[in-house]
Amino acid sequence: LEEYDTSAWRAEKLYSDWTLLNDSLIQHYHGVSSYNSTLDGDVEEFYQRIWPETLIGDVAYQSFTNDPAEPSLLHMLGVKYLLSHDILDWDWCRELTQIGDVHVYRNMRADSILTLYGGVLGEGDVAGLDPSSLRSMLNATVIVPDESKGLITYDNPSMITLEVLPSLDLSWMTFEDWELNENGLPAAVPASQAHIDRTTGTSLSGKLFANVNSVACLSVPHLSGWTIRIDGQVVETTRADFGFIGFAVPAGVHSFEASYEAPHLR
Numbered sequence: 001l002e003e004y005d006t007s008a009w010r011a012e013k014l015y016s017d018w019t020l021l022n023d024s025l026i027q028h029y030h031g032v033s034s035y036n037s038t039l040d041g042d043v044e045e046f047y048q049r050i051w052p053e054t055l056i057g058d059v060a061y062q063s064f065t066n067d068p069a070e071p072s073l074l075h076m077l078g079v080k081y082l083l084s085h086d087i088l089d090w091d092w093c094r095e096l097t098q099i100g101d102v103h104v105y106r107n108m109r110a111d112s113i114l115t116l117y118g119g120v121l122g123e124g125d126v127a128g129l130d131p132s133s134l135r136s137m138l139n140a141t142v143i144v145p146d147e148s149k150g151l152i153t154y155d156n157p158s159m160i161t162l163e164v165l166p167s168l169d170l171s172w173m174t175f176e177d178w179e180l181n182e183n184g185l186p187a188a189v190p191a192s193q194a195h196i197d198r199t200t201g202t203s204l205s206g207k208l209f210a211n212v213n214s215v216a217c218l219s220v221p222h223l224s225g226w227t228i229r230i231d232g233q234v235v236e237t238t239r240a241d242f243g244f245i246g247f248a249v250p251a252g253v254h255s256f257e258a259s260y261e262a263p264h265l266r
Helices: 023-027 041-050 071-077 131-137 146-152
Strands: 010-013 079-084 093-099 102-107 114-117 119-122 141-144 193-197 203-210 214-221 226-230 233-235 238-240 244-249 252-260
Touching: 041 131, 041 244, 071 079, 071 102, 071 131, 071 214, 114 193, 114 203, 119 146, 131 141, 141 146, 141 214, 146 238, 203 214, 214 238, 226 244
Parallel strands: 010 079, 119 141
Antiparallel strands: 079 102, 093 102, 114 214, 141 238, 193 203, 203 252, 214 244, 226 233, 226 252, 238 244
8 A cells, every 4th residue: 555655644444463452553554543541632532522432441442443434534534545354335435456355445535634624613613512413514624622713714715716727736636537628637626635745754745735715634633843834834723623733724736744843852
């Protein structure tokens, strides 16, 4: 998979070769099932509020296999590939190949660990809603603290039109054949998309396309020490979906960089 796709993504398995909760640690892949006794408090709240089915008795234990058919959450977390010993009949998965007795599936609703949304709600707006109701909102909406709603609300919202597309660099984006016209250009304004490169240090970088003024959710914990740059400029961040990093992205194509330095290290 790493040879096939060099971007930043996560993978999950519907079986275990080693231990249920530290399989990814032993086999060196990025998943969402784990035992982590030092889990960040915001991420704990994400699991408790939105995905409690994955918890095994305590927030330190999360198992994807307890609740596998949640495409909106897998999209948000960037779980792009699923491995299974069984045939999956979910309409949002496409089988790529079979290696031995392992079926490799592509989650067609996930592209990267960063997703873009055209809608925003405050945490107060969704107070009291059950996890199922919250999950139903996550296909098009990001949830932020009430005091951050103004950060990602634009007075003059703009939207990319079909006429503007030829002037944008979309060469890095992926499209299905049916989305292209006879000239090889998108036949309609494509959905917002992000391509984040996999790195081994303390930074992520890539490209973003927002078809309308949007809110990004970068699915890494909302911790002090992260700096987000859009087109080289530092942007303000907020908590997104109770546990992750959110920030505003204007309509258009942009460069993206996220870097981390441990607070007070110097």
